[in-house]
Amino acid sequence: MGVLTYCLITADEGGDEFEMHGLVQLSTRRWLEASGQQETFRQQCIEQLAASFPTGRYENWATCRSLFAHVQVARSSPNVSMLPVI
Template sequence: EDDLHMLRSYSFVAIGGEGGTFEMHALVQLAMRQWLRVNGQLERLAGQYIRAPCFAFPVGEHENWSKCEALFPHAKSALVVQPKEDVALREWASLLYEAAWYAWRKGNVADAETMAIASMKVRRRVLGKRHEETLSSIEMVGLAYNLSGQWKEAEELEVQVMETSVRVLGKEHP
């Protein structure tokens, strides 16, 4: 508790509006990551860090926005902690996909695009170009491009998703 008080007194940590969340200065985050890396704990804790919000992050529709808002900073921070193992990578990509969906619904183009692209790249590599989750991530990138006015790129991705879906999943699949 004394450590937290000291960090707060130097404005390195702030308590969120409802008292249940903390905001940590970027330098404190960097120092913590470095300390964990030096002590061989970063990869293990990164997996845990990703797993918790991954399973808690709901679909980014308006009825879930308060929960998404609370988890979104964690998803955003997870961008810099890409795991190495395939299982953790799948969870990481899922977390980024859900966070991208929320960012897109809120009109946050930059975060939606960044997270969707990261999710798409990992899913292509781990699951393959034709996997349903990969196609969802590609579609999310297209939605982000559409929101940012990159209509040609968005259209190309949508056509790619539709053609691959018909080929792999069949015409009857939604």
């Protein structure tokens, strides 16, 4: 049984967007901090967002909108200025 079974993570109808329960997010962050992996995963997340973010053309607005909240959180990282521009 996976996390989807327990409603800790829910998928949209298309199965390409997910929502994670706040306690699962908090637990994951704390686990990453305790294991010293938080910055590694944050950097990987930023790199994936940069690779996935489309141009600002009108037909891409829905995709931009769904990714933008993640960009805002990643941008608040204290070490974000140290990452290479992709």
